[in-house]
Structure formats: structure tokens, C-alpha cells
Amino acid sequence: MYPRPFFYHRASSLQEAVTMLSQLGTDAKFLAGGQSLIPLLKLRFANPKHLVDLSFIKNTSFIAENQNAIRFGAMTRHAEIEHSALAQKIPVLHDCAAGIADVQIRNRGTIGGSLAEADPSGDWANALITLDTTVHCLGKNGERSLPLKDFVTDAYTTALAHDELVKEIEVKIPPHGSGGAYIAFKRSAPVYPSASVAVQLTVQDSVCKEAAIALGCVGLTSIRAGEAEASLRGKSLNEKVIETASEAARAAADPQSDMRGSADYKRQLVVALVKRAIQIAMRRARGERVEGSHLYA
Numbered sequence: 154m155y156p157r158p159f160f161y162h163r164a165s166s167l168q169e170a171v172t173m174l175s176q177l178g179t180d181a182k183f184l185a186g187g188q189s190l191i192p193l194l195k196l197r198f199a200n201p202k203h204l205v206d207l208s209f210i211k212n213t214s215f216i217a218e219n220q221n222a223i224r225f226g227a228m229t230r231h232a233e234i235e236h237s238a239l240a241q242k243i244p245v246l247h248d249c250a251a252g253i254a255d256v257q258i259r260n261r262g263t264i265g266g267s268l269a270e271a272d273p274s275g276d277w278a279n280a281l282i283t284l285d286t287t288v289h290c291l292g293k294n295g296e297r298s299l300p301l302k303d304f305v306t307d308a309y310t311t312a313l314a315h316d317e318l319v320k321e322i323e324v325k326i327p328p329h330g331s332g333g334a335y336i337a338f339k340r341s342a343p344v345y346p347s348a349s350v351a352v353q354l355t356v357q358d359s360v361c362k363e364a365a366i367a368l369g370c371v372g373l374t375s376i377r378a379g380e381a382e383a384s385l386r387g388k389s390l391n392e393k394v395i396e397t398a399s400e401a402a403r404a405a406a407d408p409q410s411d412m413r414g415s416a417d418y419k420r421q422l423v424v425a426l427v428k429r430a431i432q433i434a435m436r437r438a439r440g441e442r443v444e445g446s447h448l449y450a
């Protein structure tokens with residue numbers, strides 16, 4: 154199906170994009186990689202009268218290290234992150250980027266667009282929530298910065314005002330002795346996951362000092378599995394402790410039955426993914442290089 158007719162505008166700076174959206178009103182939308190928005194236009198689930206394209210604005214696609222953090226311009230494509238040596242300093246970022254959909258979508262889709270879309274099945278919000286992540290935004294009143302946990306407020310809903318955009322995403326590099334993993338279970342590459350899990354652990358003398366576990370696609374937003382995290386802290390990470398954490402994560406999941414599987418099936422997936430992600434995160438925390446990848450049915 155063709156989208157309804159719309160006016161196409163090309164912004165030459167982020168400030169100009171914000172001004173355009175503000176003047177064009179609520180019938181206007183930003184366009185980034187178009188990998189979520191264009192399908193919605195074609196299905197006529199979204200019918201904006203104006204699209205303001207961010208793709209031609211200079212210096213919005215970059216990966217840079219600054220004061221113990223990695224910064225991503227909002228227009229940085231998933232594929233650029235997948236292939237970035239800098240992003241590999243935080244393995245969760247590479248795991249996430251490399252498993253999003255297929256090559257075509259990774260070449261177009263952006264990290265900023267993914268966070269702004271706040272799709273409950275999207276990968277970036279779930280991976281980044283286990284890290285110290287700040288979203289830098291630009292609106293007509295200037296810039297503001299929000300921790301990611303305050304940025305995504307509900308399914309497909311963020312703290313952004315209509316004429317405010319994501320400018321940059323900043324991720325703190327985890328401390329020495331920290332390791333993470335992100336795994337999604339998918340029916341095939343070009344579909345969203347049935348369930349996904351991000352784990353970030355800080356381990357000292359074989360004892361878990363800090364743990365973050367996030368569950369994706371099994372709730373309206375990414376779910377932090379607080380009891381599972383607490384069950385790991387202060388413990389030596391043996392099989393029994395990992396089993397206890399995985400079962401606590403099952404209880405935290407709140408999935409719906411749909412074409413990707415029944416709610417029970419997804420809870421079972423969560424248990425298996427948490428176990429696997431903890432094992433990879435532990436090895437990475439010890440300094441091992443471990444290839445992690447999404448799992449395909």
C-alpha cells in the first residue's frame with residue numbers, strides 16, 4: 154500500500170529541524186532511518202502531513218569516547234555500531250547492534266530513532282537500560298539530558314515533547330571487572346525478538362558486586378528484574394545462584410501471548426536467556442573475549 158501524500162522537508166541543522174516541527178505542528182514528524190516510520194506510513198497506521206528528514210544534517214552520526222563514556226550521535230546507524238571498534242569496549246552494544254533485524258535494516262535504522270520509537274520489542278532500550286545511559290535531547294527551549302530510565306515512559310511513549318528530538322546518547326564505560334551480554338531469541342533475522350535479555354555484572358574475587366538484568370518484549374517497556382539482580386549480589390556465581398536468578402526473572406516477566414509465542418513459552422525463554430547471558434557476562438567480566446549472538450529458532 155502507498156502512504157497518504159505528505160510534504161517532505163529536509164532540515165540542515167538539528168535546531169532547524171526542531172523549529173520546523175514546532176511551526177508545522179502536530180501533523181509533522183521527524184524522519185530518521187525510516188525503518189519503523191515508513192512501514193507505518195505504508196500501512197497507513199501513521200498519517201503525518203509533513204516529514205522533517207534528519208538524514209542530511211552534518212555531525213549527527215558519530216561514535217566518540219569522552220571522559221569514560223561513549224557518545225553516539227542520534228543518527229548513528231545500527232551497522233556503524235556493529236562494526237565500531239570503540240563500541241566493542243562495551244560488549245552489550247556490539248551484541249545488540251549486530252543482531253537487529255537484517256543487514257538492510259541495520260544499514261538504515263538509527264539508535265536515536267529506535268529509542269524515540271520506544272517499541273516494546275525494540276532492542277536498544279533494553280540493552281542500554283543495564284548501563285549508565287543518558288539521552289541528550291534538543292527542543293525549542295534548548296537542551297536537556299535524561300537518564301534512559303526516565304526517557305521511555307510507556308509502550309511507544311517517551312518523555313520527548315512533540316517538537317523535541319534525541320540529539321545524542323551517552324553510555325558510561327563500565328568499571329574494570331564488569332562484563333555484560335545481550336541476547337535476543339528470534340524466529341528469523343528480519344523479525345523482532347520473541348524475548349530478549351540484557352545482563353551487566355561487576356565481579357570481584359569471583360563474587361558478584363553489582364548486577365543489572367533487563368527483560369525485553371515481555372512487558373510494555375523493558376523490565377528490570379530487581380529480585381533476580383538482588384539474588385546475585387554478594388554471591389559467588391555458581392549454578393544454583395544462577396538458577397535462582399533465572400527463576401526470579403521468570404516471575405518478573407509480564408508477557409502477552411501473540412504470534413511470537415504463548416506467554417508461558419516467553420517466560421520459559423526468559424529463564425533460558427538469563428542463564429545464558431549471565432554465563433557470558435561472567436566470562437567477559439573476567440576479561441575473556443566471548444562471542445555472543447542472538448539465537449534463532
Ligand SMILES: Cc1cc2nc3c(=O)[nH]c(=O)nc-3n(C[C@H](O)[C@H](O)[C@H](O)COP(=O)(O)OP(=O)(O)OC[C@H]3O[C@@H](n4cnc5c(N)ncnc54)[C@H](O)[C@@H]3O)c2cc1C
Nearest residue numbers: 185186187188189190254262263266267269275276318319
Ligand atoms: C522488518 C523490520 C524488522 C525490524 N527488526 C528489529 C529488531 O529486531 N530489533 C529492533 O530493535 N528494531 C527492529 N526494527 C526497527 C529498526 O531498528 C528501526 O531502525 C528503529 O526502530 C527506528 O529507527 P529509525 O532510524 O529507522 O527511525 P524512523 O523509522 O525514521 O523513526 C521512528 C520514530 O522515531 C522518531 N524519531 C526518529 N529519530 C528521532 C530523533 N532523533 N529524535 C526524535 N524522534 C525521532 C520518528 O518521528 C518516528 O516516530 C525492524 C524494522 C523492520 C522494518
